[in-house]
Amino acid sequence: MRTEVKTMTVDQPRTTYTIGQAAKMVQTTVKTLHYYDEIGLLRPSTRSEGGHRLYSPDDLWKLELIGTLRYVNFSLDDIRKVILGEITMPKALLLQIEALEVEIGALSSMLSILKQAQQKQQQGDSQESAPYLTELVASRSAHSSKRQQFVDRKVQEIGLLEQMPDEWKNSFLHFFNRYVLPTSKLTARQTQAWSEVQNLLNDPVYLEELANYELPFLHMALQPGLQADDWVHYMELIRIRAQEAVKHQWSPESAAVQKLTADFLLLYADVEQRKQPEVFVRKQAQHLLDATTERILRFNQLCAIVNPEWRDIASGMDLLMRGMKVLVEDRQ
Template sequence: MQSKDTYTIGEAAKMIGSTVKTIRYYDEIELLKPSSHTEGGHRLYTAKDLWRLELISTLRYLNFSIQDIRNLISGETGITEALDLQIEALEVQVGTLNSMISILRQAKQYESESASDAGQSLRYITGLVDSLSANVEKRKQFVSAKMEESRILEGVPQEWRVSFFHFFDKYIMKENKLSARQTLAWNELQELISDPGYLADLARCELPFFSMVHHPQVRAEDWVRKMEEIRIRTTTALEQQWPAGSPAVQAVVQDFVMMYASSEQSGDEEAFFRKQARYMLNSVTERILRFNKLCTILNPESSVVVDGVSLLMDGMRHRLGQLDRTQTESL
């Protein structure tokens, strides 16, 4: 028997302006399950359920993804962070649409001002898109030229320069043909790489790498192999959803940080870890984070690297917190 304080799926759909099919889908994916069922197995929703359904409908209207909504409702993502992420996503979409509209308007003007056939007009549109979307080699040349101009890699042997660009070339500069959204990200990334402030941030962030290069404990190719092993282990941790404080993640964090230690520094692992981890964490600026975000837009597959670095950073914070607490308790 249905309580007067509950509503059928049809009543719920009507009250929030949705459809039975949509509400049933939210149940199937476990985004929002009904509080109870009738003896016949029909879904029943409470007033609290209706409020959540209306919230979900509102967030979907604002273009939040199902996963974003799930994270927000569960509390995994804070409201301010969720709003900031969605604002940024929509701003990217607006920029992408404006870029596409500009191309279409130029093509329309070309068509109206010339006596070209359809083939020529279509080639003109293709040319416009190609002029905005640089291929992989052009993008690599741009980045390489900017690095040379900044002199960040001055004095770095060629084999270590290849190591420096390894993840960038392998995971970011992978797509050959950029979409409109990716072109917008590439344009912003070019501005960022041309910014002296970002280049200074990059030099400071990569100082441990440059210091290690001048006193290498391993060969450049071995360094790349070890970094790839770190990437594989962090990717596994992300897939298994292991927390930053888990033994597996902490083992990766330890190995990652100690890769930068010289043979002398390895003698006191704790002291080196404290100094190195704090430096790494403090050298990550908003410009560095923005660069990483743009890279994931240029090639979504690069998120395995960016997310892996974030997990390592969280792991460092956890370990430093533990070391600080142990030190305090010993006093």
């Protein structure tokens, strides 16, 4: 970190800086600071009597941190979560390392393909290099039909849903089938992420964790309080409401997010559990919090790479999880 920011301590006199001074001190532009303010990433601590932005030493430290995290390819959304304390720095670093490992794997795969195509051309097959390149890419990219076949086969192998009525099997896989599998052609980065998804689905430890995480759903499906189609419909409404809450940056403590969280949790209640909704909501919240492992989180991260639409679902689920923490703490 640059010394002009690091050496500012709480023992120094309280000082504020104009937006021009702040931009110069953290080596960025006024336009960038305006943008950070507009999107709510970092708003200045105060304003002058004339309404001009004034930045405190703490603001400068946060701006320095934002610049550092941007340098190592953090998204603005992830940086916002770090700044607001929604995720810890160790967790943020782990997620970014895993994301970059996907990138490295994808780049390695692309480099291998290009070198093989180049070698083909150097061998005198200049007319064949383009078709050969196409064949190489096709051999490594899993088309939607192959991905669907793999999932269908894994469902049969693990037997997680074997006792469940067919309509509930479809409900269980609804989001995955709709938002991950339909992508017709994958990029190298998406192909690398899909390869890791397959590895997880072949990992007995992950499958055990998944079964534990989804245990309430499996119980509910045998004695459902709703029809399967209605359950999917309400779950889609939860998705839309969660995305709206994320968009407006509603806090987990807000009444709207707490209501959304309770509505989500109740979708996992069976007929008997619906008779005592408050008891079930707290119990289900605690279960999901306890059952969320690093592998469960990794799976969602990989799905968001395979299909960016999943990122909105993951962001909504992250807000719901934070809502569950508030719910559990308030009722202890």
